[in-house]
Amino acid sequence: MDWFRSRLGLAVASVLAGLMVAVGGVAATAGPAAAASPASVGTSSVIPKGLKTHKVTASALRFRAAPNGRVKALLFRGDRVFIRESYVGSPWVKVVVVGKSRSGIPHETRGWVYRAYLKR
Structure with a gap:
């Protein structure tokens, strides 16, 4: 056996x-x-070097698991994110947190936010 x-x-x-x-x-x-x-083991960074990040302009922005989905945490004014995915006609963008957010979201965490509250 x-x-x-x-x-x-x-x-x-x-x-x-x-x-x-x-x-x-x-x-x-x-x-x-x-x-x-x-x-x-493939430890390439999620955020490409040299690409510009966006700053959160809302006093508190819901950081979601999916577009209009469950709220994972909050991003606050001044937190930086990198837009990973966006779709024509959709107000939702998939982002990656750059650095640790003020609410404690770790660096390179992925989620969805409403695009209107981001500024370059």
């Missing part, structure tokens, strides 16, 4: 490694040397 489990584990690992390579990931080999450190 142990032989069967070890063979099944190797088969599953090889299939997963093949899938990772197919979608652009990196397959690791087994063993202690294969353990990936946090620094080696």
